[in-house]
Amino acid sequence: MTAIAPRSDSAFTLPASILRAYDIRGIYGETLHDDTGYYVGRAFATWMARNSNNPHPTIVTARDGRASSPALTKTLIQGMVDAGAHVVDCGIGPTPMCYFATLTLEADAGIMLTGSHNPPTHNGFKMMMKSRPFFGDDIQALGSLIAANDFNSAQGTVTHHDIREAYVDRLLQGLRTEGAKPLTVVWDAGNGAAGEITELLAQRLHGTHITLFTEIDGTFPNHHADPTEEKNMQDLIAAVREHKADFGVAFDGDGDRIGAVDAGGTILWGDQMLTLYAREILSRKPGATVIADVKASQTLFDDVLAHGGKPLMWKTGHSLIKSKMKETKAEIAGEMSGHIFFADGYYGFDDGLYAAVRLLDLVAHSDQTLEQMRTSIPHTYNTPEIRVDCTEERKFVIIEEVRARLYQMREAGEALEINEADGVRVSFRDGWWLARASNTQAAIIVRCEAQTTETLELLKQMVRDQMHASHVSVTV
Numbered sequence: 001m002t003a004i005a006p007r008s009d010s011a012f013t014l015p016a017s018i019l020r021a022y023d024i025r026g027i028y029g030e031t032l033h034d035d036t037g038y039y040v041g042r043a044f045a046t047w048m049a050r051n052s053n054n055p056h057p058t059i060v061t062a063r064d065g066r067a068s069s070p071a072l073t074k075t076l077i078q079g080m081v082d083a084g085a086h087v088v089d090c091g092i093g094p095t096p097m098c099y100f101a102t103l104t105l106e107a108d109a110g111i112m113l114t115g116s117h118n119p120p121t122h123n124g125f126k127m128m129m130k131s132r133p134f135f136g137d138d139i140q141a142l143g144s145l146i147a148a149n150d151f152n153s154a155q156g157t158v159t160h161h162d163i164r165e166a167y168v169d170r171l172l173q174g175l176r177t178e179g180a181k182p183l184t185v186v187w188d189a190g191n192g193a194a195g196e197i198t199e200l201l202a203q204r205l206h207g208t209h210i211t212l213f214t215e216i217d218g219t220f221p222n223h224h225a226d227p228t229e230e231k232n233m234q235d236l237i238a239a240v241r242e243h244k245a246d247f248g249v250a251f252d253g254d255g256d257r258i259g260a261v262d263a264g265g266t267i268l269w270g271d272q273m274l275t276l277y278a279r280e281i282l283s284r285k286p287g288a289t290v291i292a293d294v295k296a297s298q299t300l301f302d303d304v305l306a307h308g309g310k311p312l313m314w315k316t317g318h319s320l321i322k323s324k325m326k327e328t329k330a331e332i333a334g335e336m337s338g339h340i341f342f343a344d345g346y347y348g349f350d351d352g353l354y355a356a357v358r359l360l361d362l363v364a365h366s367d368q369t370l371e372q373m374r375t376s377i378p379h380t381y382n383t384p385e386i387r388v389d390c391t392e393e394r395k396f397v398i399i400e401e402v403r404a405r406l407y408q409m410r411e412a413g414e415a416l417e418i419n420e421a422d423g424v425r426v427s428f429r430d431g432w433w434l435a436r437a438s439n440t441q442a443a444i445i446v447r448c449e450a451q452t453t454e455t456l457e458l459l460k461q462m463v464r465d466q467m468h469a470s471h472v473s474v475t476v
Contacts, residue, residue: 012039023124024127044127066120088159096351115254176364186236237267398435446476
């Protein structure tokens with residue numbers, strides 16, 4: 001490995017725009033360069049050495065299939081080695097495989113090189129510690145170490161470890177083989193980092209399994225790997241219908257999120273899947289805590305309560321959800337985006353492949369189809385997530401302005417409930433709307449849900465009025 005000489009003039013700094021709430025992420029060739037990998041790696045290994053009481057921390061790394069990932073991984077590893085870390089390189093694969101390796105190899109930390117569901121020109125670094133997520137102030141601390149040229153200098157090592165078979169073995173532990181009915185399932189990897197594992201997994205599953213786009217290709221030649229966009233699910237829907245499959249699943253670019261469609265080709269969104277998973281868990285573990293983010297349907301929280309569980313509404317963001325799960329000892333959590341976190345039977349991190357295996361297990365042991373399960377969830381009328389562009393400085397101020405006006409309305413006698421877990425979620429008898437500042441974009445995210453179309457229109461008008469009062473226009 002060719003070493004990259006560290007700069008001695010403290011001239012290298014990370015652009016503030018790439019230091020995100022949950023990761024470091026930018027555009028390759030613009031805000032992210034090969035030497036970025038070196039300095040991120042050296043800062044991460046330095047931080048770990050100083051905060052883990054281990055001067056030579058063991059750090060697992062893996063990468064996705066983007067064109068920039070091999071070069072960035074090379075410099076990332078060099079930076080960690082130059083700070084004295086023992087690096088275990090697990091090669092190409094999904095983010096949850098990196099998480100799995102970090103935990104099962106008893107490493108101190110892990111770092112995944114991935115652009116997730118973003119365009120092919122984007123890339124970034126997702127980090128975790130053995131004991132907790134690495135986010136927020138931790139990421140800002142790396143930027144400070146780099147800006148100060150404050151690094152450890154020591155000689156580390158690199159080893160290579162093929163974790164794929166062990167990971168697939170662990171995924172399969174989510175299946176109950178006895179009494180399972182054979183199913184036909186379509187798997188769409190979207191040419192993302194989960195493709196190879198999807199093939200290995202499908203080969204070992206009972207029933208008929210059809211795989212789509214499992215060749216890992218960071219240009220995403222067939223469709224973009226983001227199952228939250230309906231247009232990206234059309235190939236899966238067509239294949240489910242063609243093969244008369246029981247259902248289909250899809251993954252995002254780094255495999256930590258899941259999407260699903262039933263036999264009729266209807267998409268199940270993140271809160272609907274979480275509802276079904278929670279029902280099964282609560283049948284075995286009554287009283288269990290189930291966490292969902294503030295964008296989730298009210299039907300989910302009501303359903304958890306009706307099935308004897310403890311629903312908890314929490315902030316959006318995978319690191320924030322994981323931390324809350326540990327604090328509350330929740331059995332499962334999820335986000336509208338398709339991040340599903342199983343502590344029941346698993347490790348508590350978001351893993352799209354494991355979520356797919358659990359969905360397979362759920363349907364294979366039920367006398368209902370996935371379509372019947374979906375239609376058992378009460379129907380509501382809602383908007384998608386709507387992005388309202390505004391400056392980074394202004395987005396949090398707007399939320400505070402909205403909050404203040406809402407409390408004035410309540411004091412004046414309006415019957416509304418305000419949840420401030422993440423932004424403001426305003427609930428009425430037959431609907432709710434949400435406004436929250438995005439943690440990853442210069443934007444406010446809004447969403448509405450109602451039991452009737454007439455109420456939905458009223459809620460949408462309330463959102464428009466609130467945004468207008470803060471001098472922001474929104475099409476909702």
